[in-house]
Amino acid sequence: MIRARELVKHFKVHKRPPGFAAAMRSLVVRNYEVVKAVDGVSFTIERGERVGFLGPNGAGKTTTLKVLSGLLHPTSGDVEVEGHVPFKRARELLEKITLVMGQKSQLIWDLPPSETYAMNRAVFDVPRAQYERDLKELTELLDLGPLVDKPTRQLSLGERMKCELAAALLHHPTTLFLDEPTIGLDVAMQLAIRDFIRSYNQRHEATVLLTSHYMDDVVALCPRIIVIDEGKLVHDGDLRALIKTMDPDKRVSFTTNATVADDALAKLGTVHAKEGPRVTLRVPEREIPAVIGHLLGEMKATDLAIEDPPLEDILRQMFGKKHA
Amino acid sequence: MIRALKALPTLLRVGVAETVAYRAEFLVWILTTTLPLVMLGLWSSVASEQAFAGYREADFVAYYLATLMVRNLTGSWVAWQISEEIRGGVLAMRLLRPIHPFIAYGASHLAAIPFRTLVALPVALVLLVSSGASALTTEPLQLALIAPSIALGWLITYAMMFGIGALAFHLTKTMAIANLYFGAFVPLSGYLMPLPMMKPAWLATLASYTPFPSMLYTPVVLMTRHLPGSEVRDLLLVQLGWATAGTVGALWLWRMGIKKFEAVGS
Numbered sequence: 144m145i146r147a148r149e150l151v152k153h154f155k156v157h158k159r160p161p162g163f164a165a166a167m168r169s170l171v172v173r174n175y176e177v178v179k180a181v182d183g184v185s186f187t188i189e190r191g192e193r194v195g196f197l198g199p200n201g202a203g204k205t206t207t208l209k210v211l212s213g214l215l216h217p218t219s220g221d222v223e224v225e226g227h228v229p230f231k232r233a234r235e236l237l238e239k240i241t242l243v244m245g246q247k248s249q250l251i252w253d254l255p256p257s258e259t260y261a262m263n264r265a266v267f268d269v270p271r272a273q274y275e276r277d278l279k280e281l282t283e284l285l286d287l288g289p290l291v292d293k294p295t296r297q298l299s300l301g302e303r304m305k306c307e308l309a310a311a312l313l314h315h316p317t318t319l320f321l322d323e324p325t326i327g328l329d330v331a332m333q334l335a336i337r338d339f340i341r342s343y344n345q346r347h348e349a350t351v352l353l354t355s356h357y358m359d360d361v362v363a364l365c366p367r368i369i370v371i372d373e374g375k376l377v378h379d380g381d382l383r384a385l386i387k388t389m390d391p392d393k394r395v396s397f398t399t400n401a402t403v404a405d406d407a408l409a410k411l412g413t414v415h416a417k418e419g420p421r422v423t424l425r426v427p428e429r430e431i432p433a434v435i436g437h438l439l440g441e442m443k444a445t446d447l448a449i450e451d452p453p454l455e456d457i458l459r460q461m462f463g464k465k466h467a
Numbered sequence: 468m469i470r471a472l473k474a475l476p477t478l479l480r481v482g483v484a485e486t487v488a489y490r491a492e493f494l495v496w497i498l499t500t501t502l503p504l505v506m507l508g509l510w511s512s513v514a515s516e517q518a519f520a521g522y523r524e525a526d527f528v529a530y531y532l533a534t535l536m537v538r539n540l541t542g543s544w545v546a547w548q549i550s551e552e553i554r555g556g557v558l559a560m561r562l563l564r565p566i567h568p569f570i571a572y573g574a575s576h577l578a579a580i581p582f583r584t585l586v587a588l589p590v591a592l593v594l595l596v597s598s599g600a601s602a603l604t605t606e607p608l609q610l611a612l613i614a615p616s617i618a619l620g621w622l623i624t625y626a627m628m629f630g631i632g633a634l635a636f637h638l639t640k641t642m643a644i645a646n647l648y649f650g651a652f653v654p655l656s657g658y659l660m661p662l663p664m665m666k667p668a669w670l671a672t673l674a675s676y677t678p679f680p681s682m683l684y685t686p687v688v689l690m691t692r693h694l695p696g697s698e699v700r701d702l703l704l705v706q707l708g709w710a711t712a713g714t715v716g717a718l719w720l721w722r723m724g725i726k727k728f729e730a731v732g733s
Contacts, residue, residue, distance in 0.1 A: 154729060209559070209730050212563065213562070213563075214559050215729070215730055230726075232562065234470075234565040237564065238565055240563075241563070244559075244560075247556060247559060247560060249560035249563065251481065254484050261477055261480075261481065262474075262477055262481045264477070265473070265474035265477035265478065266471075266477075266478070266564045266565060266566045267564070267565060294488075
């Protein structure tokens with residue numbers, strides 16, 4: 144279980160304008176600014192939940208993950224992970240959690256990943272039989288075979304991320320903090336990683352807190368999402384509920400061979416996209432049956448699909464104006 | 468602690484692998500730390516005609532070769548490593564492992580020692596036995612305590628450097644402090660010259676109140692001087708005291724500093 148109550152993390156940041164004179168002045172007088180990275184965030188995540196953690200750049204997502212994994216001391220507020228206060232970094236806690244950061248490697252940079260795996264086995268005291276079985280399984284699943292004996296510094300970002308995931312999971316953590324775990328991966332590997340995370344969550348009843356710029360990751364994995372902006376919590380709940388609140392209209396996509404005037408489409412809904420014969424309309428949910436009837440009957444529409452608005456659009460609505 | 472000890476063989480093996488990862492750097496690296504050889508040449512020529520300040524040529528040979536050996540065995544660069552890892556945020560991933568960085572860094576540094584001394588140690592040993600043998604101790608007690616004294620010298624040096632590295636939590640870059648430390652270490656540890664030769668004499672007295680002689684001078688005199696048993700005991704006790712104080716101090720600095728860690732760069 145993860146619990147954060149009124150979590151606050153502020154940083155004191157030195158600021159100076161560019162230029163030689165400003166550099167010299169900063170030797171004598173320093174101007175500091177307090178950045179409120181996380182500003183009173185509260186939430187509880189039960190064991191086994193998969194939660195997406197969303198927000199624009201600089202919203203405080205990674206800072207929150209770092210506090211939860213014990214890397215940062217909070218400025219104020221209470222945090223509890225698996226019954227421990229994270230920043231005390233008790234061995235019992237470190238054995239139960241893992242943090243995967245797309246932007247930061249836990250692999251030993253100059254050595255092949257196999258050396259990091261061996262070291263993690265030793266420091267986490269993983270039984271050798273379990274280690275060998277899990278490593279074999281991860282090697283097959285993530286296609287690590289050709290990678291584990293190459294120096295980490297010579298791996299591509301995608302290759303490194305696969306090796307990072309294996310290193311992070313060899314000690315069977317029950318709480319996974321995943322910060323951009325699919326960054327740099329091709330589409331097929333993204334799908335494989337999503338399946339793997341879901342299956343790991345189910346097999347180990349592991350709690351997963353995930354940030355990702357790939358909304359498909361979040362939609363596929365996380366029934367619940369927490370959204371923060373400028374350090375404050377702006378939504379915590381069901382993904383579909385958020386979508387419904389922010390944009391209750393459905394997206395109706397279809398292909399039509401008939402030439403359809405824009406006026407005729409406008410009577411059915413708002414034209415969201417039109418590319419050749421493929422059209423996407425925004426239609427209020429209550430009008431869906433009538434619109435579908437019309438499309439299938441009079442317009443002879445084919446390849447019809449009714450979907451929720453993409454999460455990207457929802458987030459753009461939430462943050463777009465402010466961050467435009 | 469038991470788990471840390473269980474992990475030690477693997478940590479040492481990985482440390483060795485890291486040490487030899489870059490062949491060219493490794494070869495250059497093992498040829499460094501040659502200052503004692505320069506000083507050996509200088510003082511040997513001064514004492515070639517007659518003894519200087521009570522030191523004969525063979526005494527200087529023994530002193531500086533012993534210094535070379537001890538320095539190679541006890542040197543530490545962990546302050547630089549910690550400072551860089553804090554500044555770049557790399558330390559974050561290290562902190563996720565259930566082993567105290569004092570042990571993890573220590574294991575990787577211990578693993579590097581045999582390679583660091585690969586050239587210097589055999590050369591120094593041969594020269595020491597061939598040219599400075601008459602100045603070496605033959606006291607069984609001293610001979611038995613050389614290895615523990617070198618181990619304590621390593622621990623004091625490592626703890627000092629670890630503490631300086633931990634200051635990077637507050638100052639971000641600590642290499643200026645490490646340079647300041649080295650500036651004090653060179654004269655006050657006996658690295659430059661035997662402490663009794665220092666002028667003015669109060670410098671040697673000043674040195675005796677610092678940990679520096681325990682890092683280098685103590686193991687060197689155990690190898691090269693015939694000392695009364697009581698003096699040997701006192702030297703070892705002082706070393707033990709500094710090792711304890713150094714370790715406690717380094718861990719305290721770490722504990723205070725880690726609260727300030729910002730895990731930047733990620």
